[in-house]
Amino acid sequence: MNIYVPILVCFSFFILVFILLALRVPGLKVSHQLVATLFGLLSVFPIAFLEYIILSLPVFTSHTYMSVIVTALIFNGLVEETLKMVFMLPLPHKTIKLPAFFSLCLLSGLIIGSFESVIYFLHHIQTAGINIVESAYTLILTRMGTSVLIHAFCSALSGLYIWSYHNKQTHIAPFVHAVLLHGLYDFFAAFSTNYRYFAFAVLLFAIVQCRTTYTKFTETKK
Secondary structure (H helix, E strand, C coil): CCCHHHHHHHHHHHHHHHHHHHHHCCCCCHHHHHHHHHHHHHHHHHHHHHHHHHCCCHHHHCCCHHHHHHHHHHHHHHHHHHHHHHHHCCCCCCCCCHHHHHHHHHHHHHHHHHHHHHHHHHHHHHHCCCCHHHHHHHHHHHHHCCHHHHHHHHHHHHHHHHHHHHCCCCCCHHHHHHHHHHHHHHHHHCCCCHHHHHHHHHHHHHHHHHHHHHHHHHHHHC
16 A cells, blocks of 8 residues: 555645635745744654653553543643644744734644644554555544544634734633534544444534634634
């Protein structure tokens, strides 16, 4: 199996959004988009390192409902979103307006989700049996419409918190929402039963919350 084409597919949604934002968002520079992409990728390393350390602790390995919810909220929610937020702090903000900054944070989350899809894909081809090509593309496309999006919109929410911090009007609520929504999404997505469909409800709520908070920020600025 040629692994390079599926890997490219993993990044196809990110590339499409990158181009659309560059064309449609006033004041958004490609150089700033590349910086946001780089910082997003850099955040993957401490996340992976802490995952190796934290998830080996007994509280995260017992495979009980409590263990799953604690893992989802503490690691996937709090730890991941905090690290993503920290790596977005240096993004350009003084010379651009909110739409451009919001777009950079969205891109940062998208590249993280896309890179994560590559990791899942590589793991998949090592363990899958028959129909490896079909199942690999199914995995990639499914993640593109779910996990990649939750990363993007949670990063955007954290970005709104950062924007408020830079503008001396700190609103912590968007970051709290990012932590809780990411944690809840991963909690429900971990189920193999029908409970996993609640993850879609969480994703939808994250999109609505992101739009609502962004609208409030733009109205406040006016």
